[in-house]
Amino acid sequence: MYAFSYHKPATAQEAADLMASADEGAYLAGGMTLVPTLKQRLAAPSDVIDLTGIHGLRGIRTLDGKVKVGATTRHAEVAANEHIPVLADLAGRIGDPHVRNCGTLGGSVANSDPAADYPAAVVALDATVHTNKRAIAGDEFFKGLFETALEDGEIVTAVDFRAPSAAAYAKFPNPASRYAVVGVLVARYGDQVRVGVTGAGPCAFRAANIEAALAADFRPGAVDDVGIDYGDFNADLHASAEYRGHLVRVLAKRAVAQIGSADSG
C-alpha cells in the first residue's frame, strides 16, 4: 500500500472540503472495495477520507411508502431490516458475513461494479439517490462500467427505495466471490412491473421488454419469448455474453415464480 493521510471528518461539508483540497482524495466507507484496491496498489490516493464519522449517514427510516437507507448503513443492517423484504434478502446475499459487517450501501452504489447486487435494487425499486448536492433518480444514476452520475467529490448521503407490492431477487452468484454473474430483481407496483438487471451489462439497467411482457401477463412463461439483446453484455472467464443473456431470462422467470408462489401461499 502506498502512503496516504487518513481523515475522519464529522460532517459532509468537512469531507467535501478535504476532498477539494487534497491532491488526490478518496472517500472511504466500509473499505471492502477500496482497501483491497489500495493493497494491490491499484490506487494511490494522497488522502483517504473516512465518511463513517459523519453524523446522520447511517440508519434506516421509513416515510410514506419509501424506505430511506443512509449511505454508511452496512449490508448486515439492511439484511436485518424488515421494511422491504426483497432488499433485506438481496443485502443478506452480498459476499460473506464479514463483508456484510463492513460494506455499505453508499460504497456499493458509488462504485457501480457491474457485478454488485444493490444497483439492481436501485433501478428496480424506483430509488432516488441523495447526495450532498442533489437528488438523482435511480434510473439515471448508473452510467457505465464503474461510472455513475456522481460528480468529482460528490457524496452519496442516502438512497430512498419505494416499497413494492411484491418482489423477488434471483441471483446466479459467482461461487468464489458471491458477486452476481447475473442478478435480476422483479418488482410489482400494482399493475406496473419494474425489472432491474445487474451483472449482465457494463452497469445495472432496467429490462424494458421483460417489464412489458410481465405487465401483460405476470407468469414465468411470459418471459420465454422475450428477446435479450446481449450485444454489449460482459464476457469474461466466468460467463460469455450470450450465456449472461440466457441467465437474464432464466433468473427473471425464477423471480416471477418466487413472487407467484408467495402470492398464492
Next chain:
Amino acid sequence: MEISLNVNGTAHSLEVPANTLLSDILRERLRLTGTHVGCDTSQCGACVVHVNGDAVKSCTVLAGQANGASVTTIEGIGTPDDLHPMQTAFRDNHALQCGFCTPGMIMSAIELVEKNDGLTEQAVRDGLEGNLCRCTGYHNIVKAVLAAARQM
C-alpha cells in the same frame, strides 16, 4: 498517526503509519500472531477478528478505522487450560488439519452462533462462506460448529 484500541481487554496506544492494516498491528506490533493472513484479496478469512462485536477481516481494516475499537482475537477467547467451547468442539470433531484457517474459522463461528438461534447445517455452511479451508473439506468444521452451538 496515533491510535488507541483495546485488544482482548488491554488498552494500547500506538503510533503507526496510516497505511497499516489491523492484521499487521495485531501481528507485528502486539505480537498476537494467532491471527493469520492467508491472502491478498480479502477472501480467505484467516484474519477474522471481532471488532466491536462484529466478525471482520482484519486484513481489510485500516489503522484509522480501528482507532477507538474494542478488538477480540483468537488469543482472547480461551486459554490452553480453559478452552472456549468452540475450540473444544473443533478439537473433539477433528475440525482442523494444518490449522492455518482455524483462528479465523473459530472467530467467524463464534459470531455465527452468538447472533443466530437454531442454526441448521445449511446456515452454518452459508455463515462460513467467507472462510476458506484447504485441508478439511469443511465437513468436520460444520459438525464442530453445530456441536458448539449446543454448548454455548
